[in-house]
Amino acid sequence: xxxxxxxxxxxxxxxxxxxxxxxxxxxxxxxxxxxxxxxxxxxxxxxxxxxxxxxxxxxxxxxxxxxxxxxxxxxxxxxxxxxxxxxxxxxxxxxxxxxxxxxxxxxxxxxxxxxxxxxxxxxxxxxxxxxxxxxxxxxxxxxxxxxxxxxxxxxxxxxxxxxxxxxxxxxxxxxxxxxxxxxxxxxxxxxxxxxxxxxxxxxxxxxxxxxxxxxxxxxxxxxxxxxxxxxxxxxxxxxxxxxxxxxxxxxxx
Amino acid sequence: xxxxxxxxxxxxxxxxxxxxxxxxxxxxxxxxxxxxxxxxxxxxxxxxxxxxxxxxxxxxxxxxxxxxxxxxxxxxxxxxxxxxxxxxxxxxxxxxxxxxxxxxxxxxxxxxxxxxxxxxxxxxxxxxxxxxxxxxxxxxxxxxxxxxxxxxxxxxxxxxxxxxxxxxxxxxxxxxxxxxxxxxxxxxxxxxxxxxxxxxxxxxxxxxxxxxxxxxxxxxxxxxxxxxxxxxxxxxxxxxxxxxxxxxxxxxx
Numbered sequence: 001x002x003x004x005x006x007x008x009x010x011x012x013x014x015x016x017x018x019x020x021x022x023x024x025x026x027x028x029x030x031x032x033x034x035x036x037x038x039x040x041x042x043x044x045x046x047x048x049x050x051x052x053x054x055x056x057x058x059x060x061x062x063x064x065x066x067x068x069x070x071x072x073x074x075x076x077x078x079x080x081x082x083x084x085x086x087x088x089x090x091x092x093x094x095x096x097x098x099x100x101x102x103x104x105x106x107x108x109x110x111x112x113x114x115x116x117x118x119x120x121x122x123x124x125x126x127x128x129x130x131x132x133x134x135x136x137x138x139x140x141x142x143x144x145x146x147x148x149x150x151x152x153x154x155x156x157x158x159x160x161x162x163x164x165x166x167x168x169x170x171x172x173x174x175x176x177x178x179x180x181x182x183x184x185x186x187x188x189x190x191x192x193x194x195x196x197x198x199x200x201x202x203x204x205x206x207x208x209x210x211x212x213x214x215x216x217x218x219x220x221x222x223x224x225x226x227x228x229x230x231x232x233x234x235x236x237x238x239x240x241x242x243x244x245x246x247x248x249x250x251x252x253x
Numbered sequence: 254x255x256x257x258x259x260x261x262x263x264x265x266x267x268x269x270x271x272x273x274x275x276x277x278x279x280x281x282x283x284x285x286x287x288x289x290x291x292x293x294x295x296x297x298x299x300x301x302x303x304x305x306x307x308x309x310x311x312x313x314x315x316x317x318x319x320x321x322x323x324x325x326x327x328x329x330x331x332x333x334x335x336x337x338x339x340x341x342x343x344x345x346x347x348x349x350x351x352x353x354x355x356x357x358x359x360x361x362x363x364x365x366x367x368x369x370x371x372x373x374x375x376x377x378x379x380x381x382x383x384x385x386x387x388x389x390x391x392x393x394x395x396x397x398x399x400x401x402x403x404x405x406x407x408x409x410x411x412x413x414x415x416x417x418x419x420x421x422x423x424x425x426x427x428x429x430x431x432x433x434x435x436x437x438x439x440x441x442x443x444x445x446x447x448x449x450x451x452x453x454x455x456x457x458x459x460x461x462x463x464x465x466x467x468x469x470x471x472x473x474x475x476x477x478x479x480x481x482x483x484x485x486x487x488x489x490x491x492x493x494x495x496x497x498x499x500x501x502x503x504x505x506x
Binding site: 190210 | 476
């Protein structure tokens with residue numbers, strides 16, 4: 001599944017009034033980003049939009065062609081505000097069908113839970129031509145149509161859906177990272193950071209300040225697809241910091 | 254500051270490789286969404302993009318004209334990967350200047366912290382014509398240019414910057430909410446939810462399933478700008494649930 005050097009990218013569309021109202025703190029961006037990274041796919045853009053058919057359609061059309069993959073979360077449950085499947089189908093000009101395999105999943109899951117009601121049957125709808133993403137947690141599957149992966153909003157279900165997709169997508173080399181922590185301020189380290197990045201062409205450096213219990217410091221994250229280059233850069237960075245009598249710790253603080 | 258009935262909207266641009274790599278879980282979307290809501294402004298769209306000048310410029314131009322306000326987080330520190338100010342200035346075709354007031358803030362803050370070094374002086378840069386957003390936490394101010402509010406990425410600094418903007422922006426009526434919890438499943442409640450929404454035109458209903466310690470249920474959130482309509486709808490919803498022998502709790506579970 002690995003093709004050399006080509007960078008594979010994905011976009012994520014988070015669909016949900018509850019995120020935009022501040023009611024719910026999103027937990028899916030970070031887990032999907034980390035999972036994609038392990039598949040050798042870079043998360044290049046995220047959009048959060050309301051449960052609105054037009055907004056969903058516009059965002060899907062804008063994102064699916066610009067990236068190798070598009071993932072969506074949210075809006076595939078049994079209630080009237082779950083409109084992701086019909087909105088995406090409409091945008092793609094595909095009819096919505098009751099997917100027989102999805103219905104079979106629901107029949108099995110709800111057999112001893114009161115059966116498949118009309119509300120529950122909504123969760124068997126897909127655009128015509130879709131395949132399913134397994135959901136061992138709560139029965140209702142996710143949906144794959146072309147390069148679009150339509151997933152649930154509940155983080156635990158997303159985790160399970162990602163597990164079922166593990167290793168099935170084409171990707172490049174995973175981005176590796178190492179972190180060097182320092183109790184010095186970002187502005188004291190800025191020059192060394194810039195010079196180190198300049199001398200290590202295969203690595204990208206980022207600095208992430210933190211404040212904890214009245215003290216502060218910075219975690220310096222080095223990223224590369226090349227493990228040896230990564231390790232050389234980390235050692236070099238630590239040496240440069242220590243040489244200037246600055247604090248340097250191998251690993252995140 | 255209140256104008257009747259007009260809906261004021263904002264977009265949020267989260268700038269940061271660390272969010273897209275999965276290293277850092279975003280904490281700013283929820284706090285900015287809640288704060289905007291209190292100002293009577295609706296967060297209508299969020300985008301998360303990398304520390305990339307072209308991506309920043311394109312997103313800023315796309316979002317600033319579609320909304321009353323655009324907020325950005327991230328990329329205004331002292332290091333070489335902090336490129337938000339120059340990227341936005343370039344997109345707006347404005348020169349970058351050292352803002353005298355911002356420099357004065359830094360001079361004061363760093364007086365007994367080793368003084369303003371070249372790296373630290375980067376944090377006094379603004380597009381020409383900008384005003385400042387106070388930052389009592391760490392000296393370096395945020396930047397306002399037109400309807401764009403450029404803020405830090407560290408959540409604690411964002412909190413402080415939002416506090417300093419409290420009550421200064423024009424907005425409409427804040428959206429109020431009430432939550433009714435139920436230990437029944439979303440699919441058992443779907444029909445009641447839809448019928449209740451239909452009968453309460455001033456309210457919008459959303460349902461948010463949860464799984465906890467092997468049990469599950471759903472929180473039903475009612476939103477409205479009208480407090481009386483909100484309370485009528487909540488009572489009606491509780492009565493409809495109880496009448497069908499379903500679980501109903503006043504408040505989130």
